[in-house]
Amino acid sequence: MLEKIENRTAEIAVVGLGYIGLPTAITFANAGFRVTGYEIRKEVVERINSRKAHIVEPEIDELLKKAVESGNLRATSDPDDIRGKDAYIICVQTPLNEDKTPNLGYLEDAVRTVARAMKRGSLIVIESTVPPLTTIKMAKLIEEITGLKPGEDFYMVHAPERVMPGRIFEELVYNSRIFGGITPESAELAERLYRSFVKGRTFKTSSTVSEVVKLMENTFRDVNIALANEFAYLAHQYGIDVFEAIELANTHPRVRIHTPGIGVGGHCLPKDPHLLVWPARDDFGLIRLAREINDGMPLLAKDLLFDALKTVNLPPEKAVVAVLGLAYKGDSDDTRNSPALTFVDEIRDEVAEVRTHDPLVGGTHENLEDALRGADAAVIATDHTAFKSLDWEKLGSLMRTKILVDGRHVVENPPVGFVFKGVGRGGY
DSSP, X not given: OHHHHHTTOOEEEEEOXXXXXXXXXXHHHHTTOEEEEEOSOHHXXXXXXTTOOSSOOTTHHHHHHXXXXXXXXXXXXXXXXXXXXXXXXXXOOOOBOTTSOBOOHHHHHHHHHHHHHOOTTOEEEEOSOXXXXXXXXXXXXXXXXXXXXXXXXXXXXXXXXXXXXXXXXXXXXXXXXXXXXXXXXXXXXXXXXXXXXXXXXXXXXXXXXXXXXXXXXXXXXXXXXXXXXXXXXXXXXXXXXXXXXXXXXXXXXXXXXXXXXXXXXXXXXTTXXXXXXXXXXXXXXXXXXXXXXXXXXXXXXXXXXXXXXXXXXXXXXXXXXEEEOOSSSTTOOOOTTOHHHHHHHHHHTTSSEEEEEBTTTBOSOSSHHHHHTTOSEEEEOSOOGGGTTOOHHHHHTTOSSOEEEESSSOOSSOOTTSEEEETTBTTO
16 A cells, blocks of 8 residues: 555545545645545536536636546546545535534445445545544444454544635645544554645544544634634623724733634534534533634624614614625635524514625625615625725615624724624724
8 A cells, every 4th residue: 555655556535525525636636646536416526527616715626627637536426436446535524413413424424435335455534523532433333334354454544634715725735734543554554645745744643632633623713712702792891992902912922812703603613612522521611601602693793783773763674684795704605604694594584684795605686786775784794805895985875774784803994974883893
């Protein structure tokens, strides 16, 4: 296997061609490996083989075209096409159930598919974020299906992705990577494979440590964002601008406060803290409380909107509200766990009409001006670059009532003539 990796003759199957799987498949293909991408969504397979990406990401179209036209990448929905590969990289979602417990159904289905396709000596890498001890459990599942012994007849590794949408291809190459093997040999093989394109530092450890590290990283961010969001609540009570306060606090050499906003979204941060504490005892209050704070931020934005409507004596049931942005983060089309969608759901039944506009996602109105024409309030729910330079004096002339609620600190100076509210902008 090592010789095949060094000579770039190892054949790779990437299982799951979503926001992580497709860039990973493209990167391995452009590093010289023959890659087969397996995806159950046939329309996605057709788009990829036609050199058209189904996700928005800088550079992806040209890099996909290069990978497909070189002959190194093709997509399939036929599991027979991934039989006998040297390495399998699993990049499927691991969402939460309604009760916040892990849903590992997609991962188990992927592992079963790999078990039926793999050969003796195959390397299986799970990039999906999973609860602690999951990689070991999946290795045992493969053993039950195939009779092959983990660490002897096949190699199993957890190698968590560590990329941010909007910078995926850069961070795939330059970010450090962790390879958690069920055996040291497993971690070594995975490290050598990824070294074909990774220029950042690499670290080898056990699969359970790797699983916990990934969850700790996102839990750290979630808890610190919750602290910033709690500061935003306090700013409203004290009548100050939290962003001014944060900027000044961050001049301290040992302080780096995160940015508050309408909420935390995406596939990782709203989920990973639950995965971390799910199999643990119940007395981990800080992590769970942070989740409650961040989940509650769309309600703060709702309160600000309704306060503004009250200021102009407009009953909510008569108000037309335009929500700008549906993606969970700026310049992305990813709406998974988006607080913007939560906000829309929270106000939908209490106002006359909710209009939505997102330049990357879509919405009820494709055109921004059409969304604002005759509206009583605009709510910025996503920090798209396109929203940062809007001429609100001009757009305000289209609106019936000039109310602007900024959930993402996109508007630096409140526009003249507007009733302005912003998350953490207690001074307005």
